[in-house]
Amino acid sequence: MKLHEYxxxxxxxxxxxxxxxxxxxxxxxxxxxxxxELGGRVVVKAQIHAGGRGKGRLVAAxxxxxxxxxxxxxxxxxxxxxxxxxxxxxxxxxTAAEAEAAAAAxxxxxxxxxxxxxxGKLVKNVLVAAQTDVAKEYYVAIIIDGAQGSPLIMASxxxxxxxxxxxxxxxxxxxxxxxxxxxxxxxxxxRVVAARLGFEGDQAAQFTKLLEGLYxxxxxxxxxxxxxxxxxxxxxxxxxxxxxxxTIDDNxxxxxxxxxxxxxxxxxxxxxxxxxxxxxxxxxxLEGNIGCVVNGAGLAMATMDTIKLAGGEPANFLDIGTxxxxxxxxxxxxxxxxxxxxxxIFVNIFGGMARxxxxxxxxxxxxxxxxxxxxVVMRLVGTNLAEGEKLIEESGLPVIRATELGDAARKSxxxxxxxx
Amino acid sequence: xxxxxxxNTRLLVQGIGTExxxxxxxxxxxxxxxxxxxxxxxxxxxxxxxPIWTTVDAAVxxxxxxxSIIFVPAPGAAxxxxxAHAAGVPLIVCxxxxxxxxxxxxxxxxxxxxxxVLIGPNCPGVITPGTKxxxxxxxxxxxxxxxxxxxxxxxxxxxxxxxQLTNEGIGQSTCIGVGGDPxxxxxxxxxxxxxxxxxxxxxxxxxxxxxxxxxxxxxxYIKEHVKKPVVAFIAGATAPPGRRMGHAGAIISGEDGxxxxxxAALRAAGAxxxxxxxxxxxxxxxxxxxRGL
Numbered sequence: 001m002k003l004h005e006y007x008x009x010x011x012x013x014x015x016x017x018x019x020x021x022x023x024x025x026x027x028x029x030x031x032x033x034x035x036x037e038l039g040g041r042v043v044v045k046a047q048i049h050a051g052g053r054g055k056g057r058l059v060a061a062x063x064x065x066x067x068x069x070x071x072x073x074x075x076x077x078x079x080x081x082x083x084x085x086x087x088x089x090x091x092x093x094x095t096a097a098e099a100e101a102a103a104a105a106x107x108x109x110x111x112x113x114x115x116x117x118x119x120g121k122l123v124k125n126v127l128v129a130a131q132t133d134v135a136k137e138y139y140v141a142i143i144i145d146g147a148q149g150s151p152l153i154m155a156s157x158x159x160x161x162x163x164x165x166x167x168x169x170x171x172x173x174x175x176x177x178x179x180x181x182x183x184x185x186x187x188x189x190x191r192v193v194a195a196r197l198g199f200e201g202d203q204a205a206q207f208t209k210l211l212e213g214l215y216x217x218x219x220x221x222x223x224x225x226x227x228x229x230x231x232x233x234x235x236x237x238x239x240x241x242x243x244x245x246x247t248i249d250d251n252x253x254x255x256x257x258x259x260x261x262x263x264x265x266x267x268x269x270x271x272x273x274x275x276x277x278x279x280x281x282x283x284x285x286l287e288g289n290i291g292c293v294v295n296g297a298g299l300a301m302a303t304m305d306t307i308k309l310a311g312g313e314p315a316n317f318l319d320i321g322t323x324x325x326x327x328x329x330x331x332x333x334x335x336x337x338x339x340x341x342x343x344x345i346f347v348n349i350f351g352g353m354a355r356x357x358x359x360x361x362x363x364x365x366x367x368x369x370x371x372x373x374x375x376v377v378m379r380l381v382g383t384n385l386a387e388g389e390k391l392i393e394e395s396g397l398p399v400i401r402a403t404e405l406g407d408a409a410r411k412s413x414x415x416x417x418x419x420x
Numbered sequence: 421x422x423x424x425x426x427x428n429t430r431l432l433v434q435g436i437g438t439e440x441x442x443x444x445x446x447x448x449x450x451x452x453x454x455x456x457x458x459x460x461x462x463x464x465x466x467x468x469x470x471p472i473w474t475t476v477d478a479a480v481x482x483x484x485x486x487x488s489i490i491f492v493p494a495p496g497a498a499x500x501x502x503x504a505h506a507a508g509v510p511l512i513v514c515x516x517x518x519x520x521x522x523x524x525x526x527x528x529x530x531x532x533x534x535x536x537v538l539i540g541p542n543c544p545g546v547i548t549p550g551t552k553x554x555x556x557x558x559x560x561x562x563x564x565x566x567x568x569x570x571x572x573x574x575x576x577x578x579x580x581x582x583x584q585l586t587n588e589g590i591g592q593s594t595c596i597g598v599g600g601d602p603x604x605x606x607x608x609x610x611x612x613x614x615x616x617x618x619x620x621x622x623x624x625x626x627x628x629x630x631x632x633x634x635x636x637x638x639x640x641y642i643k644e645h646v647k648k649p650v651v652a653f654i655a656g657a658t659a660p661p662g663r664r665m666g667h668a669g670a671i672i673s674g675e676d677g678x679x680x681x682x683x684a685a686l687r688a689a690g691a692x693x694x695x696x697x698x699x700x701x702x703x704x705x706x707x708x709x710x711r712g713l
Contacts, residue, residue: 151525381559
């Protein structure tokens with residue numbers, strides 16, 4: 001689960017990470033108030049779950065797709081050189097009045113950046129934070145290294161830019177320091193990273209304390225990512241986290257109800273939110289026209305691959321998981337049918353933990369409860385196959401049957417009207 | 421011959437809720453020797469004829485169980501793994517999906533340097549059809565005794581591959597679902613090493629997926645050590661980048677995570693790479709013919 005910058009800042013601050021002063025505002029008047037408290041010189045930052053905010057454009061909802069097209073097709077438009085009232089979801093202000101104007105220009109608009117997608121993101125909140133005079137920028141993140149089974153600190157002196165670009169151009173510029181999870185964040189970890197980044201004296205001590213705070217946040221919140229880009233040294237020698245990004249492990253949310261409450265559903269795809277609410281957790285909306293209901297994430301990906309190889313395009317990724325209740329199948333089909341681009345549905349079930357007869361019953365129930373006006377291709381194999389087959393036969397439903405994966409995919413593509 | 425599980429397996433089941441009990445019955449019906457079940461409040465009772473103990477420690481001492489399969493729900497699954505490890509169970513197979521990553525960090529640290537082998541979590545388990553030993557959740561009837569080993573991150577893709585192999589008349593020695601989580605007990609490279617060293621396995625199918633670099637690790641091992649034919653498929657070639665496809669591991673992150681790069685590494689290691697998941701069985705048939713096996 002992703003968090004907004006202002007929410008991530010609160011988590012970091014509670015573990016002692018030094019940040020510039022600031023608060024979130026949902027109106028221009030509030031932004032002005034906060035700026036006054038901070039002495040006027042502030043930065044006003046749009047709060048959305050996507051990067052590229054600074055070079056993004058603020059437009060009306062009806063203009064997002066065209067703007068996204070402009071940003072993504074002509075690199076000059078995203079170079080940071082373009083000026084104008086609609087440019088920039090992150091703005092500097094020297095006075096409280098300027099902060100109010102900046103917030104007014106940002107709030108309620110859709111921010112489109114190269115990372116938001118063509119829908120852009122509606123800006124409901126801005127972070128108003130004290131301006132910082134930066135002497136040097138760094139990058140620091142903590143993730144899980146799956147191969148080693150331990151948390152891993154990644155850091156670089158190449159801060160303030162997209163780290164993916166740094167990783168691609170100059171991988172040696174990113175240092176990696178694992179943390180022994182049993183021992184935790186021992187002082188040597190901070191000393192080593194600080195030294196390798198070139199910190200000395202008091203700043204090394206400040207950096208070590210900040211890094212320990214990031215590690216504590218990572219562990220305390222069950223994060224899958226804690227990232228600060230940039231981490232800065234100010235002209236008066238302070239080490240501060242100028243940005244904050246925290247992503248929480250979805251599997252651990254059951255023990256962090258307070259963090260789960262921070263979830264902003266407006267930032268997520270509406271179909272995916274609907275799927276979540278209907279108990280269809282592993283659903284991802286894609287661009288094609290063949291809706292997929294599959295059990296198992298691997299088979300779901302392989303199903304998408306097979307559809308593509310047969311000349312079609314999947315409309316979604318969906319791992320229905322272990323189904324104990326036919327209603328979940330009905331719900332899955334309901335989510336898929338919500339997408340008007342779906343022209344055919346491919347039900348691909350290889351029962352192991354999941355039982356074929358329950359899936360079959362779900363498809364039958366769905367035909368009774370929903371208006372299914374697109375062809376349904378069913379491929380059922382595995383646990384309780386005979387019972388499932390019998391249910392489908394007796395129902396007399398007009399489903400297209402297939403037994404082999406490649407054949408089922410071809411039939412789905414044909415049914416969707418895109419013959420390979 | 422086989423790896424991990426065989427006729428000497430004495431299976432213990434941790435977590436006998438609906439799914440655990442259901443799959444315990446299926447394993448018994450398949451022919452597997454299930455000797456004990458664990459339930460914290462039902463000690464002394466029986467489940468489908470299998471005696472129940474309240475702790476793994478007691479069950480191991482009383483029954484000599486040497487393999488544990490775990491169905492305990494995610495919040496308690498790491499604890500269940502650690503309990504089995506502490507009781508000295510040499511092989512632990514964890515089926516449970518959705519365990520918090522930090523819990524697995526703890527488990528991995530606790531198991532480091534020990535002889536305990538953990539398969540999973542978030543996996544379909546291990547099956548040796550030749551000895552009718554099913555330690556997992558797979559549909560037993562698609563398996564056929566033989567000498568092709570299967571390693572997969574995904575559960576349902578194990579069944580898919582095996583159904584294709586069985587349709588081609590190609591039987592399996594042992595099939596290992598290593599699991600789809602970012603931290604797993606036994607990685608693909610280790611599972612492939614086991615099958616490579618098994619005299620009863622003459623060819624290997626490896627099913628990987630996008631994300632991480634486990635397939636590249638395996639490819640490096642295959643290039644160096646494996647003379648047996650290896651057929652590989654990578655799921656998720658068409659997945660959009662940056663999205664988590666159910667398996668936490670399956671986020672394309674960095675160059676190693678891309679399907680194309682994994683396939684290239686495996687091809688360079690001499691593996692037969694099938695682009696379509698529907699043609700893995702046919703590819704193995706061709707590989708066996710080419711090698712005269």
